[in-house]
Amino acid sequence: MDIEDLHLACLAQIPEGGGPCRLELEDLVESKKQVRAPQAREDGLKLFARVTESDRARALQRPPLILSCSRRTDVPWAFLRQYLKAFREGFMYVRSPVTGQMDPVCLVPYDELTGKGVLCISWWSKNYSKWIEEFKREDSILRSYKVHMFNFTVNSDDLVLEPGLTARLPERLQQVTWLAKRFGPHALNIRFDPIVHYRRVPELGIHDNLQDFEQIVCHIGGLGIRHITFSFCKAYKQSVRNMLSANVELVALSEAQQRQVLDRLLPLAARHGVELRCCCDTGLVGYRAQAAQATAPEVRKVRRWGLKKEKKEEGEKGEKGDKEKVARQLLAAPLIPxxxxxxxxxxxxxxxxxxxxxxxxxxxxxxxxxxxxxCNCTGSREIGQYELQCPHSCLYCYANPKPVQPGAPGGG
Known part of the structure; x- marks a missing residue:
């Protein structure tokens, strides 16, 4: 597939239900500042303050099984040192984004005898280099937590959209390889998120961040990672404001235009045995690539829950080894896009x-x-803090990214 087919200069310069995202005048005047996390209330506690004995006792009553670290900022890259200290102490305060109160959270590792404690940590990052180096240490506190899951956002190199991301794509793919070999490919959720279409003001041409998509799915498919998560960039006020402040205009796609993009991405991913899974957009779930875009004579989907009926029956007639052979053949079969x-x-x-x-x-x-x-995520205890500004400074971020510095590639 010609990579030019992936670029949305090909979407006839958008309209047809899509187009540039603008803010009303009052929205622009309202604030050019980043979103502020709730201010500290009467508790007077600061981030990473030592948890009091009374609060420790309270947190110990309901220790979480799963921690999320973190949707709110990139802890593994930017704040790992502070969090490692909290993990060693076994407790930390996390500010509620709703009430502003500092709530004590138990971080004590899981105890098989009592059945209590933190057993699993779901990590979120765009750069795991510091995390990997820490985990390689034999005495690392990270090894006290038995189950690790990794949400790893791997987008194309784009210094306009992600001006603070220092690790280039080859380095990030090396990190994916290390994590997959150490924890197994099923422990990773690779996220190409979000898919963004934009223009540099005052230029007229439309750009996107899809140029490295094929390289990414080819790499993860070779590691045995069978899916990649995506979403299309949504026009949250904060995201639009961040982009406009850097002279970048977000271009929203209509659902029909999103499907045109998927007509190209779905068979491309399927060619490498990778399924596209949509995050927080049920309207796209179940969409199949148009027949004209299919890459193979006929492709069929690998059922995550087991073998297809006819294959099961075929395997049951033979020996156990035949079953395993059938399973391997089915897993090697191409996917329906x-x-x-x-x-x-x-x-x-x-x-x-x-x-x-x-x-x-x-x-x-x-x-x-x-x-x-x-969102289909299952429950966990989020321990991220919005006050910790993410240094990746992604223009599309709706949390609390560090502002783009003047002179940076995305800073105008």
């Missing part, structure tokens, strides 16, 4: 990882009510 549904933090996966380690434990599978309506 169809959008799946993402669950970036998945307790079912945590169950599997725990079983692989010989741990007899089942995680709660309830949906996380604190996330967006269409």
């Amino acid at each position: 169809e959008v799946g549904e993402s669950r970036c933090l998945d307790a079912r996966l945590a169950d599997r990882l725990a079983r692989d380690l010989g741990l007899k434990v089942t995680f709660p599978h309830q949906k996380d009510r604190g996330q967006r309506e269409q």
Whole structure:
């Protein structure tokens, strides 16, 4: 597939339901500042303050099984040192983004005798280099936590959209390789997120960040990673404001235009045995690439829950070795290019990882009510802090990124 087909100069300069995202005058005047996390209230506590004995006792009553670290900022890259100290102490304060209160959280590792403590940490990052170096240490506190899941955002190199991301794509793919070999490919959720279309003001041409997509899916497919999570950039006020402040205009796509993009990406990913799973957009789930875009005579989807019926029957007639052979053949078969549904933090996966380690434990599978309506993530205890400004300075971020510095590639 010609890489030029992936660029949305090909979408006939957008309209047809899509177009540039603008803010009303009052939105621009309202604030050019970053979103501010709730201010400290009467508790007077500061980030990473030592947890009091009374608060420790309170936190010990309900220790979480799964921690999320973190959707709110890039802890593994930018704040690992501070969090390692908290892990060693076994407790930390986390500010509620709703009330502003500092809540004590128990970080004590899981105890098989009592069945209490933190068993799993779901990590979120764009650069795991510091985390990997820390984990390689034999005495690292990270090794006290048995189950690790990795949400690894691997986008194309784009200094306009991600001016603070210092690790180039080859380095990040090397990190993916190390994590997959150490923890297994199923422990990783690779995220190409978000897919962004934009223009540099005052230029007229439309750009996107899809140029390295094929390289990424080719690499992860070769490691045995069978899915990649994506979403299209949404026009949150904060995201639009961040981009405009850097002389970049977000271009929103209509659903029809999004499907045109998927007509190109789906078969490309399927060619490498990778399924596209959509994050927080149920309207795209189940969409299949148009027949004209298919890359193989006929491709079929590998069922995540097992073999197809006819294959099962065929295997059952033979010996056990035949079953395994059939399974391998099916897993090697090409995928139907169809959008799946993402669950970036998945307790079912945590169950599997725990079983692989010989741990007899089942995680709660309830949906996380604190996330967006269409988010399928299961419940966890988020320990990120919005006050910790992410240094990647991604223009599309709707959390609290560090402002782009003047003279930076995305800073105008």
